[in-house]
Amino acid sequence: xNAKELVRKYxxxxxxxxxxxxxxxxxxxxxxxxxxxxxIIILTFFYIMFSTSWNLLAYSGQASLGHAAFLGIGxxxxxxxxxxxASPVVGVLAGAVTASLVGLFLGIICVRLKEWFLGLxxxxxxxxxxxxxxxxxxxIEALNGVLATIGxxxxxxxxxxxxxxxxxxxxxxxxxxxxxxFFFAMVGTILASHLLxxxxxxxxxxxxxxxxxxxxxxxxxxxxxxxxAFMISTFMAGFAGALYAPYNYFINPEMFSVHNSFMPIxxxxxxxxxxxxxPVIGALVINLVWEQMGLWGMSIDRLLILGVILVLEVxxxxxxxxxxxxxxxxxxxxxxxxxxxx
Amino acid sequence: MAEITTLIxxxxxxxxxxxxxxxxxxxxxxxxxxxxxxxxxxxxxxxxGAFTSFWVYHYTGLNPYFVMFISMLLVGxxxxxxxxxxxxxxxxxxxxxxxxxxxxxxxxxxNAAVKLWTDDIRKINSPFSSMTLDLGMxxxxxxRIIAIVFTALILISLYLFLTRTDVGRALRAxxxxxxxxxxxxxxxxxxxxxxxxxxxxxxxxxxxxxxILTPFNPYMGTIPGIMAFTVIIIGGLGSIPGAxxxxxxxxxxxxxxxxxxxxxxxxxxxxxxxxxxxxxxPTGLFGEDH
Numbered sequence: 001x002n003a004k005e006l007v008r009k010y011x012x013x014x015x016x017x018x019x020x021x022x023x024x025x026x027x028x029x030x031x032x033x034x035x036x037x038x039x040i041i042i043l044t045f046f047y048i049m050f051s052t053s054w055n056l057l058a059y060s061g062q063a064s065l066g067h068a069a070f071l072g073i074g075x076x077x078x079x080x081x082x083x084x085x086a087s088p089v090v091g092v093l094a095g096a097v098t099a100s101l102v103g104l105f106l107g108i109i110c111v112r113l114k115e116w117f118l119g120l121x122x123x124x125x126x127x128x129x130x131x132x133x134x135x136x137x138x139x140i141e142a143l144n145g146v147l148a149t150i151g152x153x154x155x156x157x158x159x160x161x162x163x164x165x166x167x168x169x170x171x172x173x174x175x176x177x178x179x180x181x182f183f184f185a186m187v188g189t190i191l192a193s194h195l196l197x198x199x200x201x202x203x204x205x206x207x208x209x210x211x212x213x214x215x216x217x218x219x220x221x222x223x224x225x226x227x228x229a230f231m232i233s234t235f236m237a238g239f240a241g242a243l244y245a246p247y248n249y250f251i252n253p254e255m256f257s258v259h260n261s262f263m264p265i266x267x268x269x270x271x272x273x274x275x276x277x278x279p280v281i282g283a284l285v286i287n288l289v290w291e292q293m294g295l296w297g298m299s300i301d302r303l304l305i306l307g308v309i310l311v312l313e314v315x316x317x318x319x320x321x322x323x324x325x326x327x328x329x330x331x332x333x334x335x336x337x338x339x340x341x342x
Numbered sequence: 343m344a345e346i347t348t349l350i351x352x353x354x355x356x357x358x359x360x361x362x363x364x365x366x367x368x369x370x371x372x373x374x375x376x377x378x379x380x381x382x383x384x385x386x387x388x389x390x391g392a393f394t395s396f397w398v399y400h401y402t403g404l405n406p407y408f409v410m411f412i413s414m415l416l417v418g419x420x421x422x423x424x425x426x427x428x429x430x431x432x433x434x435x436x437x438x439x440x441x442x443x444x445x446x447x448x449x450x451x452x453n454a455a456v457k458l459w460t461d462d463i464r465k466i467n468s469p470f471s472s473m474t475l476d477l478g479m480x481x482x483x484x485x486r487i488i489a490i491v492f493t494a495l496i497l498i499s500l501y502l503f504l505t506r507t508d509v510g511r512a513l514r515a516x517x518x519x520x521x522x523x524x525x526x527x528x529x530x531x532x533x534x535x536x537x538x539x540x541x542x543x544x545x546x547x548x549x550x551x552x553x554i555l556t557p558f559n560p561y562m563g564t565i566p567g568i569m570a571f572t573v574i575i576i577g578g579l580g581s582i583p584g585a586x587x588x589x590x591x592x593x594x595x596x597x598x599x600x601x602x603x604x605x606x607x608x609x610x611x612x613x614x615x616x617x618x619x620x621x622x623x624p625t626g627l628f629g630e631d632h
Contacts, residue, residue: 065445121620124571128568131608262445314442
């Protein structure tokens with residue numbers, strides 16, 4: 001095989017994308033030593049994980065409009081465990097599992113329902129979670145009371161969720177290692193989502209998304225696969241949240257904000273919904289645009305601009321940037337092997 | 343056991359809160375019934391209605407209850423524009439695109455409002471705000487009574503419009519089967535615009551009532567928006583009687599919960615109610631299978 005053939009074979013394969021990603025990722029901290037940029041890159045990795053998790057659920061035809069709920073549950077659950085002496089690994093995994101279980105619960109309620117129901121329930125769930133945590137001490141005291149009346153010792157600390165002020169979240173690795181932690185977590189998330197989409201289960205997800213009735217006729221167990229999609233996606237979101245909380249030093253009900261539910265949606269749509277590269281490209285572009293607007297001193301304006309971007313994309317670029325990038329890659333590949341166009 | 347007068351007082355508060363939910367939810371259901379679109383930005387349209395009323399009231403000094411109708415007209419026209427240049431464009435491209443479009447609208451409307459009018463807390467001062475109906479043992483402010491009466495009037499006129507006029511019949515026909523309606527010579531696109539306009543106008547009425555009763559800022563619409571979704575799920579997607587009953591029920595349940603358990607439980611109780619209904623009867627209390 002000569003060089004041209006190699007380029008043709010691998011330049012358009014997804015694995016070249018992974019290789020490029022890993023290489024760039026490993027070299028990046030050597031090039032960028034500035035703390036501020038380091039933070040932006042880590043945030044980008046975080047958003048890539050979060051968007052990938054959202055995209056996986058959308059891949060099965062279920063759009064969560066309150067994915068921040070699972071992010072926050074993962075963050076709160078893991079933080080509380082780590083504060084109470086659990087090891088970081090256990091804490092992070094338990095946070096993700098908790099998010100996944102809550103996801104399963106919501107999934108069971110919504111699995112029989114149409115798209116908009118799921119949207120309504122998840123959208124409301126995230127906002128109500130924020131309200132509940134804001135006033136958490138009241139709920140925990142009430143729970144303590146209930147536990148005491150049925151004979152169990154109800155002695156949970158009412159302030160354990162910190163209410164509207166939030167709680168301090170201790171470091172799980174040293175500061176310098178967060179870059180690699182987020183980087184490998186992100187590569188793992190993307191790879192998991194890639195393998196899943198290419199597997200038999202991924203085909204089931206796509207079949208359900210395209211036509212539920214036909215999928216059922218072909219023998220796809222719709223309830224089962226929808227719930228699996230929900231659990232995997234919310235696990236990933238909880239995992240991202242469990243890593244974000246310690247990196248951010250503290251966690252508060254802001255984690256459940258509409259904004260956090262909204263970011264993975266706009267990122268995925270910008271990149272290309274239903275593709276593996278979409279959330280990656282989208283999170284990269286939107287996060288950089290977002291941070292740049294922050295540097296320009298915009299606060300309300302940048303939220304407004306995000307809304308305008310989303311509306312324009314839905315109207316004029318519903319497939320996102322991915323098709324454009326694919327075209328570009330194909331063009332480059334065609335240029336390097338001019339004699340036999342692809 | 344609380345005093346009976348206190349309970350009646352809470353009942354009235356619950357009823358007024360319920361009226362706001364009912365106006366919101368009936369509007370959402372109108373839009374859903376005819377267009378099969380769930381507008382997540384409905385709470386933001388309500389906020390727009392409150393601000394429209396506020397500014398018209400601020401500059402003209404007219405009675406806020408009269409201003410409400412101006413606001414309904416203006417916001418209704420705004421809703422028609424959103425339908426024509428937004429939702430119409432993505433019709434038929436999948437439910438998700440409609441949902442994403444309305445999410446984008448939330449961001450645009452909310453932040454444009456903060457940008458234009460700041461997030462200061464404002465209030466529409468009703469001329470009746472200091473007047474109360476003295477029932478001997480208790481007082482009820484006139485504003486609350488007017489809110490209930492206006493909601494009833496708006497709903498009755500909507501009912502008459504839908505059942506007694508040709509346009510209303512065409513609207514109902516479209517919501518039952520838009521292809522058959524098209525074959526019968528109904529201009530379905532006009533019906534879509536009209537339903538979105540009416541839905542937005544009802545949201546504007548809800549916003550004005552809310553702005554008269556409580557202080558507001560550009561973020562006022564989020565929670566009532568969510569509650570309106572809860573109401574239409576509990577009542578049954580597309581069912582207007584369901585929305586009225588579920589809306590009043592939610593308002594009452596919330597206010598009694600606040601009284602007995604404290605304000606923190608207000609949102610949680612709505613969600614618990616929603617989950618229970620979804621588990622027992624996923625189509626809602628008055629819903630048919632979609």
